[in-house]
Amino acid sequence: MIRGETVSSGAPLDCGDEGCPSPDGPKVLCSGAGYYIGYFCDLCGPYSRESLGYYATTEQAETALAEGWPERTTEFRPSSVCDTGQADD
Ligand SMILES: [Zn+2]
Numbered sequence: 001m002i003r004g005e006t007v008s009s010g011a012p013l014d015c016g017d018e019g020c021p022s023p024d025g026p027k028v029l030c031s032g033a034g035y036y037i038g039y040f041c042d043l044c045g046p047y048s049r050e051s052l053g054y055y056a057t058t059e060q061a062e063t064a065l066a067e068g069w070p071e072r073t074t075e076f077r078p079s080s081v082c083d084t085g086q087a088d089d
Contacts, residue, residue, distance in 0.1 A: 006050045015041035026050050028061040035061035037069060 014022050020043045029038045029046050034054030040046045051069045055061040 006048055013039070015039070015044045015047045017041070017044060020044060026065065028058055028065055030058070037061060037065050 014020065020041050023039045023041065026037050027040050029036055029040055029049075031046075031054075034056060035058050036049050036054050037051035038046055039048040039050070051061070051064060055064065
């Protein structure tokens with residue numbers, strides 16, 4: 001589930017479920033609305049959207065992830081979980 005809070009605004013870094021692995025940082029994720037930067041739990045799925053909005057392409061989202069986006073900057077390297085050019089509807 002997507003929570004209202006972002007990690008950068010004080011939400012916990014992990015998904016909140018015991019036994020789940022800690023994320024290694026924000027990633028480029030996709031939804032029907034487009035690509036966004038958020039946190040993804042290997043067991044629960046995406047649980048936080050960090051970017052202010054959505055990006056039309058994974059390249060734009062990865063650039064934002066690498067260079068920073070309106071809500072925060074990051075030292076983590078981008079990691080895409082979506083196939084390029086494919087939106088998950
Ligand atoms: Zn989890």
